[in-house]
Amino acid sequence: MKNNNHKFLSVFLVAGFIIGACLGMTVSSFLDLNLGFSISLGSGFGMLIGIVIGSVIDDERQKKEK
Structure with a gap:
């Protein structure tokens, strides 16, 4: 891949x-909660945290390359 900025x-x-x-x-x-609601809420927060961490790492890596 030539464009690997967001790995x-x-x-x-x-x-x-x-x-x-x-x-x-x-x-x-x-906690005896609804399973579907808990999975969707947990996945949403997990993806949000993953986006933040991945973006910070990619940004720092791009700054080092320049």
Whole structure:
């Protein structure tokens, strides 16, 4: 790939989605919440955190290359 500017953003987005869904299932079992709501909320927050972390890493990497 020639344009690989957002490599870490993609990786952390997917990782955040998966980890957030797993945490949502775990929390819903302990707190006796609706499973679908917990999975969707956990996945959403996980993806948001993954976007922030991946963007920061990609931004720092691009600053070092320049």
